[in-house]
Amino acid sequence: MGSDEATRRQQVIDVLTQAFDDLLRTDPRGFRTKFRKMAADPFAFYRGSACLFYADMAEVEDRWADDRTSRVWIHGDLHAENFGTYMNAAGLLVFDVNDFDEAYLGHFSWDLRRFVASLALMGWQKALPEDDVRSLAARFLHAYVDQVRRYDETEDDLDEFALRLDNTEGAVHDVLQAARALTRIGLLESMTVVADRQRRFVDGPTARHLNASERSMVLAAFDRYLETIPESKRSGRQVFYDVKDVVASTGFGIGSAGLPAYNVLIEGYNQALENDIVLSMKQGNRPAVSQVVTDKRIGDFFEHDGHRTVVSQRALQVHTDQFLGWTTIDGTGFVVAELSPYEADLDWSEITEPDEMAPLLEDLGRATAKVHCASDEDSDEELVEFQTEEAILAVIGDQEQDFVDDLVEFAMAYAGTARRDHALFVDAFRAGEIAGLSAIQ
Numbered sequence: 073m074g075s076d077e078a079t080r081r082q083q084v085i086d087v088l089t090q091a092f093d094d095l096l097r098t099d100p101r102g103f104r105t106k107f108r109k110m111a112a113d114p115f116a117f118y119r120g121s122a123c124l125f126y127a128d129m130a131e132v133e134d135r136w137a138d139d140r141t142s143r144v145w146i147h148g149d150l151h152a153e154n155f156g157t158y159m160n161a162a163g164l165l166v167f168d169v170n171d172f173d174e175a176y177l178g179h180f181s182w183d184l185r186r187f188v189a190s191l192a193l194m195g196w197q198k199a200l201p202e203d204d205v206r207s208l209a210a211r212f213l214h215a216y217v218d219q220v221r222r223y224d225e226t227e228d229d230l231d232e233f234a235l236r237l238d239n240t241e242g243a244v245h246d247v248l249q250a251a252r253a254l255t256r257i258g259l260l261e262s263m264t265v266v267a268d269r270q271r272r273f274v275d276g277p278t279a280r281h282l283n284a285s286e287r288s289m290v291l292a293a294f295d296r297y298l299e300t301i302p303e304s305k306r307s308g309r310q311v312f313y314d315v316k317d318v319v320a321s322t323g324f325g326i327g328s329a330g331l332p333a334y335n336v337l338i339e340g341y342n343q344a345l346e347n348d349i350v351l352s353m354k355q356g357n358r359p360a361v362s363q364v365v366t367d368k369r370i371g372d373f374f375e376h377d378g379h380r381t382v383v384s385q386r387a388l389q390v391h392t393d394q395f396l397g398w399t400t401i402d403g404t405g406f407v408v409a410e411l412s413p414y415e416a417d418l419d420w421s422e423i424t425e426p427d428e429m430a431p432l433l434e435d436l437g438r439a440t441a442k443v444h445c446a447s448d449e450d451s452d453e454e455l456v457e458f459q460t461e462e463a464i465l466a467v468i469g470d471q472e473q474d475f476v477d478d479l480v481e482f483a484m485a486y487a488g489t490a491r492r493d494h495a496l497f498v499d500a501f502r503a504g505e506i507a508g509l510s511a512i513q
Contacts, residue, residue, distance in 0.1 A: 081496040083165050084124060085506055088497075091360065095331070102322075107501050113158050114487075115193045117494040122149045122174055122186075122360040124493065128486075130364040131180055134476055136475060137179045140463035145371070145387040147443060148174030148361045148394055150183040151190035155436060156417040157251035159389035160234075160303060165414060167235040167244050167252055167435075168389065169443050171276035173407075175384030177455060180444055180464055183484050187440065188212060191433070192487035202484070204426040211430050213476045215437030217468065223445040223461040233442055235435055236391070243423055243432045251416035253400065257346045259413035264317075264337065264348070271318040271338060271348050279319040282334075290318050290334050293353065293399040297408045300382070300397035305357040307394075307403055314339040314346065331355040332401075335411065350411040355404060356381045376405025386451040388443040 089096070096103050110120040118125075134142075147154070147169055156170045188209040193206035219233075237248050253370030263279070264271050273279055281292065298306075298313060307313070317337040332352040340349035374380035378398035386392050395410040423429055445461045468475050500506055 078432045081500055084493055084496050085500050087124045087127045088506060099106035111198060111501060113197060114491045115197060115492040118190060118193055118490045118499055119151060123363065126360045126364050132270050134179050134181055136181045139469045140159040140458055140469055142179050143177050144180050144444060144460045145384060146176065146178050146183045147182060147388060148176050148359050150187045152420060154196050157248055157415055159412055163396045164236055165248055167248055168439055172381055172388060173357055174359045174361065174384040175381060175388060176359045178361045178365050184213065184216065184479055186317065188479055188483035189486040192483040193490055196487060198252045198424055200426060206452050206480050208426060208429055208433055209480045210476050211502060212437040213479055215434040216441045217472055219438040220445060220461050224465050235439060244435050247416050248417055251414045254413050260348055263350065266345055271337065271345050273319040273335065278288040278322050279361045281319055287318055289401060291315060293401045294336055297397045297399035305394040311339045311343060317436050330359055351408055352406045352411045353406050353408050370455060376400065378405025378407045381407045387447045
């Protein structure tokens with residue numbers, strides 16, 4: 073191993089260890105599982121290592137960042153698999169960016185760089201020619217800039233722009249149709265049983281009932297959460313928020329290993345058993361972006377990472393989940409949201425040809441522009457006091473092609489870096505060099 077490779081290997085180890093230090097110590101088994109998932113392939117590694125990406129971004133001179141475009145609301149972990157469906161507060165099925173656990177303020181281009189690098193990784197794994205990958209990344213970026221211009225130039229209410237059943241086709245329309253076929257009772261039957269005419273959770277590998285003191289602690293946190301639901305979204309029904317059961321839960325994705333979480337079953341719209349609602353109460357995590365954004369005003373604005381996640385999501389998503397809110401347990405922030413039965417993720421496994429991917433990437437570019445430029449009516453915008461679309465267009469100016477070319481070149485180069493980092497990570501993990509975690513334990 074050359075000296076440069078050894079230096080990079082140690083950097084990968086150090087960044088991962090620093091980012092996950094507390095959770096590595098509290099849940100080593102969970103992190104062995106997380107790291108094994110990351111070891112599967114370069115894309116899985118990239119998904120789970122946003123901390124390494126932002127450590128690298130701290131060293132990149134970003135010509136598209138100025139006083140404004142370096143401090144806008146960003147998703148923080150935008151990659152090709154972080155898109156899917158949700159039922160918005162207006163009752164419409166929408167295809168959009170999802171998973172806001174890493175949301176923060178930073179360079180708008182960081183979201184775009186992270187996405188196009190993920191696309192380049194995916195293209196490599198699908199054995200697409202490099203020219204096709206470059207063309208697809210450019211399609212995404214041009215669609216993004218075009219949609220930002222629409223926000224800046226039109227007087228129409230583009231906050232209401234959304235990818236829906238009535239205005240989509242192809243892969244996006246297919247995933248919306250799949251979500252439409254899902255049912256609340258289907259979700260409930262996968263997690264609960266009805267016994268003595270009452271619905272309750274089922275204990276299993278990913279759920280366990282709480283002892284009396286734990287239950288009391290979670291119920292007190294739930295009461296605090298109710299105060300954070302905006303008045304415009306709070307239900308006035310008498311029984312709506314009545315708690316029927318609570319369990320501790322596990323089994324979240326690559327990014328959430330080790331984070332305490334609970335599921336709360338509430339009465340919902342009425343006392344009919346098929347209308348019960350499951351809420352997720354998950355500990356907020358420290359966002360990777362905050363490693364490199366050191367503006368004290370931003371850090372001090374948030375009470376904790378539960379509050380930060382919710383405020384950020386409301387700033388990035390129109391018509392957010394009516395249950396979205398935050399709470400604390402032992403002083404630690406938690407995010408509360410509905411475990412929706414209508415969520416379906418974009419599945420890239422059957423999308424293999426460039427001509428199938430191109431229109432999809434245009435949709436994803438428009439959806440990304442939407443999260444940067446539009447927000448929920450209950451959003452707290454105190455940290456961003458300007459129009460994001462105007463700031464982005466001002467920094468791009470008449471250099472759209474230069475902007476696209478710059479980010480495409482970055483994508484191709486960083487995808488290569490991620491592939492090499494994946495190999496270094498696998499070797500280090502197998503050798504037991506990451507925070508004392510042995511891959512064979």
